[in-house]
Amino acid sequence: MxxxxxxxxxxxxxxxxxxxxxxxxxxxxxxxxxxxxxxxxxxxxxxxxxxxxxxxxxxxxxxxxxxxxxxxxxxxxxxxxxxxxxxxxxxxxxxxxxxxxxxxxxxxxxxxxxxxxxxxIPELRMLLNSLLRAMPQLGYVVLLMFIIFYIYAAVGATFFAHINPDLWGDISIGMLTLFRVMTFEDWTDVMYETMAVYPLSWIYYLSFIFLTTFAFLNMVIGIVVNVLEDEHVREREAQDQAEGKATLDDLILEIRSLRKELNNLKPDS
Structure with missing residues (x-):
């Protein structure tokens, strides 16, 4: 006792x-x-x-x-x-x-x-759990982003290495330069330097920024928000279950049982 x-x-x-x-x-x-x-x-x-x-x-x-x-x-x-x-x-x-x-x-x-x-704090725990649940889906986005980085770095090292070897000397340095472009860290200086030799090189930078900064960033935000909403639903269902309230699964099972009863009540044709 x-x-x-x-x-x-x-x-x-x-x-x-x-x-x-x-x-x-x-x-x-x-x-x-x-x-x-x-x-x-x-x-x-x-x-x-x-x-x-x-x-x-x-x-x-x-x-x-x-x-x-x-x-x-x-x-x-x-x-x-x-x-x-x-x-x-x-x-x-x-x-x-x-x-x-x-x-x-x-x-x-x-x-x-x-x-x-x-x-x-439960709210912080829910945010972290949502981020961890989103990691598998985010992994594919990161992999696709790495492929885009690799392709653009190879193109940049091929065409721009003679312009500035410090920024485009090889593919690894090119990827670091592209990360600088993606984060908008003085990226216009890099673009104007190559435009002095290749006037149409702005297409290279703008297309890269559109794919990485805009498209992929929105994909990451969408995945995290979607997983966070699912986590909210799970948390609400767990709370309802702890309080003895009917959850969504309980309602689905009840609807199915009612359908079976209605089918049994129908006269045989």
């Missing part, structure tokens, strides 16, 4: 918005402390930052313990990649490796504590 009360109290604390914003505030303070250590500061402030870092680590340990106790199924708690990430960050932060050979690892772990903001 005491275990059930402890679990209920942990669930109430975990779902409490004030506690959630307290954890978010501590994560922000942790990020600020990481930035402060990159500046030359007095030894007294360094000592203060070390004590604050210990307090932040203990608070993170308390928070992850509360989430673990509040979980209905303790085994499924570590099925979530975010829970594994948070636990590893907290556990490694507890290891006293500041003055050892692994001090660099400890600093890196403390830097990655800022990512806990994503695991705490």
């Amino acid at each position: 005491n275990i059930q009360k402890l679990q209920q109290a942990s669930q109430q604390l975990r779902d409490n918005k004030t506690f959630e914003w307290l954890v978010v505030s501590v994560i922000i303070i942790s990020a600020l402390l990481i930035g402060a250590r990159t500046y030359p500061i007095p030894d007294t402030l360094v000592l203060l930052i070390q004590w604050l870092d210990i307090g932040i680590t203990l608070l993170f340990l308390f928070e992850i313990t509360v989430r673990f106790i509040a979980a209905p199924n303790k085994r499924r708690f570590f099925y979530s990649g975010w829970n594994i990430f948070d636990t590893l960050v907290v556990v490694v932060s507890l290891i006293p490796i500041e003055n050892s050979d692994l001090a660099l690892v400890g600093r890196l772990v403390r830097i990655f504590r800022v990512l806990r903001m994503v695991s705490i």
Whole structure:
């Protein structure tokens, strides 16, 4: 009975918005402390930052313990990649490796504590999950973009290498120059330089910009937006299922069962 009360109290604390914003505030303070250590500061402030870092680590340990106790199924708690990430960050932060050979690892772990903001805030977690789900589709777009880059770099190295070897000396340098053109970093200087020899070379640049900056960028945005909408639908269905509401799948199954009943009610011809 005491275990059930402890679990209920942990669930109430975990779902409490004030506690959630307290954890978010501590994560922000942790990020600020990481930035402060990159500046030359007095030894007294360094000592203060070390004590604050210990307090932040203990608070993170308390928070992850509360989430673990509040979980209905303790085994499924570590099925979530975010829970594994948070636990590893907290556990490694507890290891006293500041003055050892692994001090660099400890600093890196403390830097990655800022990512806990994503695991705490559902909206950020949804955005990152959408981006990860979009990666397979984005991979094909990147592959197609690489092919366009390669073709245009080969053409540029063939025709423009004698004009400016620093920009078009070979295909790899040509691809870097095209990346500069795609990001509009003084691309007109590159174009006017080749137009002095090939007046129609503007077609080369404008067609490349149209394919990469406009077409491919819109494709990437469309894929991410589409996946984000699907993620919103999944999140809404999961929330409805948790609250006991009928989901879209439930409605489809109900419609199918009604159709079967109607077909059974029809008289045989």
